[in-house]
Amino acid sequence: MVSGxxxxxxxxxxxxxxxxxxAAPAVFEQDDADGRVVLLREHPEPGExxxxxxxxxxxxxxxxxxxxx
Ligand code: SF4
Numbered sequence: 001m002v003s004g005x006x007x008x009x010x011x012x013x014x015x016x017x018x019x020x021x022x023a024a025p026a027v028f029e030q031d032d033a034d035g036r037v038v039l040l041r042e043h044p045e046p047g048e049x050x051x052x053x054x055x056x057x058x059x060x061x062x063x064x065x066x067x068x069x
Contacts, residue, residue: 002069005049009039012027020059024051028064037063 009025016035020028026048029038042062044052 002017003045005044005052006042006067006069007039007042007052008065008067009037010063010065011036013061015061015063016058020055020064023055023058024048028055 009028014036016030016037018030018035020037021030021031023046025037027041029042030036030038031038052066056062056066
């Protein structure tokens with residue numbers, strides 16, 4: 001469990017695969033208009049950190065960054 005996790009996404013880099021949404025649907029969704037990632041929560045709950053880490057790991061273009069304080 002990780003505390004103080006902050007997430008950022010690079011929508012310019014995102015190619016809209018949806019892999020992050022599948023891994024962590026509470027934190028990421030896809031924009032209805034262009035299919036790119038939308039960050040729902042910049043500061044996920046501690047219990048979501050594993051899912052968020054998986055989302056970052058599976059993103060094919062490394063558009064998800066995790067920042068730990
Ligand atoms: S996994 Fe990466 S490329 Fe795919 S929708 Fe999420 S941020 Fe975009």
